[in-house]
Amino acid sequence: MSNDQPGTPEPQERPALDYPAPAVPAPQGSGARPAPPAFGGQPYPAPAQRQTGWFKKGFGLGAGGALGAGGVLLALSIIGSMVTGAILAGATAGLSEIGKTAGSETYETVWGEQDASKTLRAIDVRGPIMAGADQGMGLTAATYGYEVADTIDKIGKDDVDGLVLRLDTPGGTINGSRAIGEAIERYQKRTGKKVLAVVEGMSASGGMFAMAPADKIVADHGTLVGSIGVISGPFQQYKDVKAIDGGLLGEGVTTEGGITNEYITQGKGKDFGNPYRAMTAEERKTWSDGLAKEYGSFVGWVSKYRGIPEATIRDDLGAHIFDPETAKQKKLVDDVMNRDNAYREAAKMNGLDPADTKLEAAAVPGFLDSLLGVESRIPGQAPAVEAEQGKLQVTSVICSGQPQVLAWNGPTAQFCGR
Known part of the structure; x- marks a missing residue:
């Protein structure tokens, strides 16, 4: 019912049209004026005059309630996720530290x-x-x-x-x-x-x-089983060098006397291991003396735990x-x-x-x-x-080419690629 004119009938709703529709005339004697045309010439009631049916009212209330409840749940969900995330982050950090310090426990x-x-x-x-x-x-x-x-x-x-x-x-x-x-x-x-x-x-x-x-x-x-011994090397020597192309110790060295590649079970000197000169007798003796100490320690270790006389290890077993x-x-x-x-x-x-x-x-x-x-x-x-x-x-030190003492048996080709 209209608040301005009691008894005025409720305007009829119409489906949308693609062409202008005539205005609905007011009933005789009501004193009401026809509604002004809307954009495109289609009439519509004033806001105060619009009323909805029972379905629209129910739908509107339901949708509004649902949206409101959904908003609350969304907010709670976000807060819960933040709290849960913080807890999990803390737990993960703690477990991570345990993992880093404990290593494999499986x-x-x-x-x-x-x-x-x-x-x-x-x-x-x-x-x-x-x-x-x-x-x-x-x-x-x-x-x-x-x-x-x-x-x-x-x-x-x-x-x-x-x-x-x-x-x-x-x-x-x-x-x-x-x-x-x-x-x-x-x-x-x-x-x-x-x-x-x-x-x-x-x-x-x-x-x-x-x-x-x-x-x-x-x-x-x-x-x-065996090979109780120590080895050191390699030591290289470029004999009669004629040209260098690609670095002092790199590829591209031209020689007339070839290149020697030597392992010994003993060295010393400022430039010991220099591939451009031969090893002196003193250097060989100094390096050999050091190896002898390492070998003696190795022999004593095996002799102590295996009950084999040191002389037997040196003279019989050797590094075989x-x-x-x-x-x-x-x-x-x-x-x-x-x-x-x-x-x-x-x-x-x-x-x-x-x-x-x-x-x-x-x-x-x-x-x-x-x-x-x-x-x-x-x-x-x-x-x-x-x-x-x-x-x-x-990158292994075993493959570096630098002189060092190793307790090793056999070639390094499989491990070092050369």
């Missing part, structure tokens, strides 16, 4: 039943041995001796029931190799538990350094590498057995029932650990170098 059973009540821990030494991550990478995976030592030092008396040192290595740096052996010593004294060393491929030179303190050493069939049976005869190992029997022996050594014992090894951190900043490698394992712009950037 282990997998590699031998025995998963639900066995007794546990042995496997410690792997595979590939060339370097001291730490600052000593670079080679073409193949390797071992960081300091990290392996740190891993062993963290194992408490009640954590596991014994250790199994698994080796397949040609040796490497003296400090990295010896660090592992010294960590084995500390573990034995700290826990009173036994350590079994298992040669699963090769344990040469630095590998002997690492495993010598083990309570027992066994070698699998077809493996190689041996098959398992010969290595057993020469007391470099205690027995020859396959892997399953070796692991059973490790359990028996520690007074355990092999049927109720499992061997666990560290596993590569999972996806969540990686998100929290944990490196995708097992502590102690050195990753192989990755190609950069089509080139392999070998």
Whole structure:
């Protein structure tokens, strides 16, 4: 009803048209005037005269209520997300710090039943041995001796029931190799538990350094053991140089006498190792004397733990590498057995029932650990170098070409690419 004229009928609503429609005349005697035409000539009632039906009223109230409730829920959702995000951020930061400091804490059973009540821990030494991550990478995976030592030092008396040192290595740096052996010593004294060393491929030179303190050493069939010696080099000499193109020590050196590439088991002098002159007798003697000290230390280490006289090591064993049976005869190992029997022996050594014992090894951190900043490698394992712009950037100190003393057996070509 109109507020101005009681009794005036409600204007009729019309559908929208594409052409002007005539104004609706007011009833006779009402005194009301026709509504002025809207834009395009279409009439519409004044705001005071517009009324809606029951459907529109209900729809409007419902839509308004829904929008209002939706706004409240949206606001609460945003606030909740902010609070939850802050909590998760704090928790993630905390877990991230745990991940960074703890490293890999994930282990997998590699031998025995998963639900066995007794546990042995496997410690792997595979590939060339370097001291730490600052000593670079080679073409193949390797071992960081300091990290392996740190891993062993963290194992408490009640954590596991014994250790199994698994080796397949040609040796490497003296400090990295010896660090592992010294960590084995500390573990034995700290826990009173036994350590079994298992040669699963090769344990040469630095590998002997690492495993010598083990309570027992066994070698699998077809493996190689030994090479108790030290080596240094390479030393290069360009004879009768005629031209240099591409740098002092780079490619493009033209000689008439060729280039010598020499490894010795001994040097000294301001420019010792200069490839443009021969090594003097004094330099050779000085370097050899230093190597002799390192060799003597190596011989004494093996003699102490394996019960082999030093004279026998020097005069009989030398730096030769041996098959398992010969290595057993020469007391470099205690027995020859396959892997399953070796692991059973490790359990028996520690007074355990092999049927109720499992061997666990560290596993590569999972996806969540990686998100929290944990490196995708097992502590102690050195990753192989990755190609950069089509080139392999070998950075290991073993491959640097700088004279150094190594407890190494065989060529470095596979690891260094030359």
